[in-house]
Amino acid sequence: MTRNELYLNILRKRSFLCVGLDPDPDKMPASLNGDLLRFNKAIIDATADYAIAFKPNLAFYEAQGPVGYKAFEETVRYIREHYPDQFIIADAKRGDIGNTSKAYARSFFEALDVDALTVAPYMGEDSITPFLGYEGKWVIVLALTSNKGSLDFQMIRDSEGTPLYEHVLRKTQQWGSPDNMMFVAGATRGEMLQDVRRLVPDHFLLVPGVGAQGGSLAEVAQYAMNAQCGIIVNSSRGIIHASNGDDFAEAARLKASAMQTEMSQLLG
Amino acid sequence: MTRNELYLNILRKRSFLCVGLDPDPDKMPASLNGDLLRFNKAIIDATADYAIAFKPNLAFYEAQGPVGYKAFEETVRYIREHYPDQFIIADAKRGDIGNTSKAYARSFFEALDVDALTVAPYMGEDSITPFLGYEGKWVIVLALTSNKGSLDFQMIRDSEGTPLYEHVLRKTQQWGSPDNMMFVAGATRGEMLQDVRRLVPDHFLLVPGVGAQGGSLAEVAQYAMNAQCGIIVNSSRGIIHASNGDDFAEAARLKASAMQTEMSQLLG
Numbered sequence: 001m002t003r004n005e006l007y008l009n010i011l012r013k014r015s016f017l018c019v020g021l022d023p024d025p026d027k028m029p030a031s032l033n034g035d036l037l038r039f040n041k042a043i044i045d046a047t048a049d050y051a052i053a054f055k056p057n058l059a060f061y062e063a064q065g066p067v068g069y070k071a072f073e074e075t076v077r078y079i080r081e082h083y084p085d086q087f088i089i090a091d092a093k094r095g096d097i098g099n100t101s102k103a104y105a106r107s108f109f110e111a112l113d114v115d116a117l118t119v120a121p122y123m124g125e126d127s128i129t130p131f132l133g134y135e136g137k138w139v140i141v142l143a144l145t146s147n148k149g150s151l152d153f154q155m156i157r158d159s160e161g162t163p164l165y166e167h168v169l170r171k172t173q174q175w176g177s178p179d180n181m182m183f184v185a186g187a188t189r190g191e192m193l194q195d196v197r198r199l200v201p202d203h204f205l206l207v208p209g210v211g212a213q214g215g216s217l218a219e220v221a222q223y224a225m226n227a228q229c230g231i232i233v234n235s236s237r238g239i240i241h242a243s244n245g246d247d248f249a250e251a252a253r254l255k256a257s258a259m260q261t262e263m264s265q266l267l268g
Numbered sequence: 269m270t271r272n273e274l275y276l277n278i279l280r281k282r283s284f285l286c287v288g289l290d291p292d293p294d295k296m297p298a299s300l301n302g303d304l305l306r307f308n309k310a311i312i313d314a315t316a317d318y319a320i321a322f323k324p325n326l327a328f329y330e331a332q333g334p335v336g337y338k339a340f341e342e343t344v345r346y347i348r349e350h351y352p353d354q355f356i357i358a359d360a361k362r363g364d365i366g367n368t369s370k371a372y373a374r375s376f377f378e379a380l381d382v383d384a385l386t387v388a389p390y391m392g393e394d395s396i397t398p399f400l401g402y403e404g405k406w407v408i409v410l411a412l413t414s415n416k417g418s419l420d421f422q423m424i425r426d427s428e429g430t431p432l433y434e435h436v437l438r439k440t441q442q443w444g445s446p447d448n449m450m451f452v453a454g455a456t457r458g459e460m461l462q463d464v465r466r467l468v469p470d471h472f473l474l475v476p477g478v479g480a481q482g483g484s485l486a487e488v489a490q491y492a493m494n495a496q497c498g499i500i501v502n503s504s505r506g507i508i509h510a511s512n513g514d515d516f517a518e519a520a521r522l523k524a525s526a527m528q529t530e531m532s533q534l535l536g
Contacts, residue, residue, distance in 0.1 A: 063371035097415040103331035120388045124417020147365040149392020159427040
């Protein structure tokens with residue numbers, strides 16, 4: 001999906017919501033017997049009207065072994081088939097040496113056909129550039145994450161006061177463009193989002209941490225939106241596990257709908 | 269496996285060799301039809317006498333989808349069953365928020381029973397500590413990698429001249445101990461290994477980059493060995509793809525044997 005197609009989807013649906021498909025079997029209704037795919041299909045059907053993207057986090061699937069991995073693949077196929085306008089992000093946080101990253105790129109972009117993959121920047125250029133050669137595909141670089149531990153290394157400052165996450169934003173921009181690269185920037189970091197936006201005025205930002213992790217949607221929009229929206233806001237637990245009863249899909253629909261209503265206002 | 273058990277294995281086999289199981293179908297003999305498990309079993313049988321550890325890199329398996337993931341699992345089971353004294357490292361370079369890391373820990377340490385898992389430090393404490401609660405299990409933190417891109421961020425220095433990889437070594441040490449934490453330190457970084465050893469005198473280092481990537485075994489031993497050996501040196505392509513013909517296992521055996529001979533001398 002191109003940047004313009006993504007933007008048109010946002011305008012059409014008046015939403016920049018990404019639903020994080022991170023299913024926790026302990027929070028799923030007992031009637032599903034831990035069936036990730038059945039759970040996901042119900043969530044996707046219930047929320048697709050209000051979202052422009054879905055983001056399965058691989059960890060939740062890999063934790064179940066090959067059965068889980070298959071559920072991940074089937075989830076991607078289900079979205080591709082039934083909701084072809086959805087932007088699919090494989091939240092894999094990969095990052096390895098060049099020939100390994102090439103293998104990942106083939107796996108996610110060719111075999112699976114997701115739109116975007118999250119990557120960790122620690123290993124540098126050859127861990128990221130192999131993902132950039134695919135037309136209409138995206139790499140989403142972890143810059144400023146929303147978890148507590150993000151302060152441990154991402155905020156380390158060099159002799160000129162520049163924190164590590166700024167180095168990541170500055171350097172990775174030289175490898176990709178606003179048409180094939182996005183950045184993760186957590187909602188819980190408040191005004192730092194302003195700093196991120198200043199450094200990457202045109203890139204889309206994937207913003208986790210709204211909802212369960214405490215970030216506010218209005219604040220994110222205020223600090224990080226640009227003229228072409230420029231933000232995709234993710235909510236996982238807050239939507240998919242809004243209820244752990246048999247009404248989980250309806251509860252998810254209500255949460256997603258409420259976020260879309262707020263987003264529509266913020267889009268002005 | 270405890271640190272002492274690992275050290276006793278090293279003394280008994282006079283080897284600190286880890287064989288990297290990163291099978292590339294394009295470099296496997298045609299007669300195997302890309303069967304990763306058959307390839308791995310032959311490599312493991314041929315090299316186990318000379319090695320104390322095996323390290324499958326998940327990317328090479330995930331690139332094949334569920335079939336590949338199954339081959340990874342079967343590989344781990346095969347080593348566990350036939351070579352119970354081998355230290356098994358899942359080279360997954362994971363790193364995610366706390367609840368996700370917990371899912372990974374369960375998957376790798378409980379369901380699969382590997383000894384160690386590599387993790388990327390960018391997301392900080394809550395991405396690493398969930399792996400530390402398992403007796404006899406290890407987390408191996410990326411500190412100084414051996415690839416070209418490692419210079420992009422790992423060498424960024426703070427106002428006191430301390431590079432990022434030193435911050436990683438210093439801070440993560442506070443979370444784990446030499447009994448449940450190791451560090452990746454690349455052989456291609458020469459004298460920097462000395463600096464790493466000074467900062468973490470007692471921790472085991474996992475050293476990639478000897479062989480195909482150009483690092484020297486003698487140099488690694490000189491800079492990084494400690495009184496209890498303290499290093500596990502990995503070689504992947506240099507051993508497993510020493511030949512792409514039907515003699516691949518015998519060629520791997522010869523390469524592993526040659527490395528073990530050199531290691532025996534370095535152990536003194």
